[in-house]
Amino acid sequence: MPGLIKQGQIVEDNWLPADPDAATVGEGQILSLDQWLNSEQPSGRAVMLEPGQAPNPLFDHLERISMIAINFPVFTDGRGFSYARELRERGFNGELRACGHFIRDQMTYLRRCGFDAFQPAEAAHLEDYLAGLNDFSESYQAAIDQPLPLFRRRN
């Protein structure tokens, strides 16, 4: 199972990977969006968004969802960055996890957009990914990690 970075540390993953084709999904398993939408017990569960699956159907249920994973099948598809911000700006407080083929050079951007957990497909270099969080110490824009733009903080 791919390793996981959470709160700046390498940790154990308590969720089981999603299986979009499964008819029934076990407790503790990440649901695909369709599975989640059709679930009779959606509270307290985790759901995975793919590129092209805008998070809008989740907006009214954010308090009931424990974890939202956003998949990056290729690192150049940046839709997930906007999905993350949309979710955070609408008040999602649970774990927001980036999964898949993002690269370490995107770590700062991912964190700034509200991701707090990172599960890269290639687990071998988790330390490199951790280091990627330190590429920048300052930034211009308002984002999730720093809600004030630099122009409101300059002195």
Add this chain to the structure above:
Amino acid sequence: MYVYDQYDQTIVDERVAQFRGQTARFLAGQLTEGEFLPLRLQNGLYLQRLAPMLRIAVPYGLLNSSQLRKLAEITRVFDKGYAHVSTRQNIQLNWPQLEEVPDILAELASVQIHAIQTSGNCIRNTTTDQYAGVATDELEDPRPYCEIIRQWSTLHPEFAFLPRKFKIAVCGTREDRAAIHAHDIGVELVAGDSGEIGCRILAGGGLGRTPVIGSVICDWLDKKHLLTYLEAILRVYNQNGRRDNKYKARIKILVKAMGVDAFREAVEQEWELLRDGPSTLTEAEINRAKSFFTEPPYPALDDAAARAGLAEQAAADPIFGNWVKRNTVEHRVAGHRIVNLSLKATGYAPGDITDGQLELVADLADEFSFGEVRTTHQQNMVLADVRMDQLYSLWQRLQRAGLATPNHGYLTDMICCPGGDYCSLANAKSIPVAEAIQSRFDDLDYLYDLGPIELNISGCMNACGHHHIGHIGILGVDKKGEEFYQVCLGGSQAKDASIGKILGPSFSQQDMPEVIEKLLSTYLELREGEEIFLDTYRRVGIEPFKERVYARAD
């Protein structure tokens, strides 16, 4: 001009360090070519036909003399002693070594220059009017807003992996010199009903394979909302723009597919979430940005006396007089002129400038124009604040350096991309075509008789040479491995922007000067009074030009 504080410097320095690490990882085989590609592009680095090309950002075309000197030094130490001014007002180096690029970026950072987001699928350098702040028809100086947009777009975490490149231009004048209709977003400073100046926002313009004129999506926006509104547009685009086909990935395709009204609605809906949030501009921030673009200490000059003196010098030396007439422009402040330095001398690639010329321009900027220079999207340079009574000595120095070709706005002042001589995307060479046309039409009297004509040449569909919006546009195409050139007529980058229409089948390189000759003589025969080429074309249509060019010899 804008001056970095410790925050700006930290961000740029950390970016250099990040890219140094990325380059090292790539050279060590720890980063694949596919992974390195977008990372290096977002630092302006292309791996080209003969050598890498580094595109250096010149935010809204503004440089000071020490930056020019540093650029000159870099071209000498790391390159072949010349640089190229691009149609995005940026500066390109054609021969750097990949291994040395981090060092070049560090040198640039020492004079507050970077190469961030000069390429790649992200928000590119914001461009504007090269006469910003000194134009006589200006409502408000656009540069503070360009700088605000520059900071907002620099390393924006959400918009670094867009479907495609994204270009923003700002203009604050009646005449549009920033081609805002040909941009993904165009911002025009306009007075609202109450007289207050705000922003008109256009979206969905762009050149490339499918040229489109931008649509107005907001008639008037309070300036404080500028960033949140831009953010809403980008967010709609980032989530909904096509990613399956790079030729259909620009925002113009999305706006067309959704329809302008539906697109506007989606933006407004997104904006509801962002509006009045922390990115709303404060009075203090707008004033801080404005404080970097205040008036230089102009001497109080007697305008009438200055004009009389200039007229006298012009009469005494007609070559000087001609240069003043062709290459200088009315200035907002009494006794001053705006001076265009032509980088379009015949025999040199359009937009190229040598290290020695860069240093000379730096010296001249210090002596004559408060130490500042602008680059233009027509690939020239501008000294914006020259006293009329100093024009003569400036001109003498420019002339000796080959920077006083009096062709500003005329046929030989053409826009031309680097083309197949350098660029690996190009289908055909563009520089030899430009040179052949320049050599053929080097008679100044003939050029002036033709009047203002914009001739734009691109070596491929990517349209870096803006061929769609030239009065005459030339596009290099590849036909079974051979280079051919397609001609279009009637494009315009002005406020009445239009996309040129294709004349017909394409031509070989050697035929091009003859084709241009036929187009021009058709115009000269058909024009009425003082009509410029574009207006004649708009009146008579494409047919007479077509007939002449494709007429059979028999």
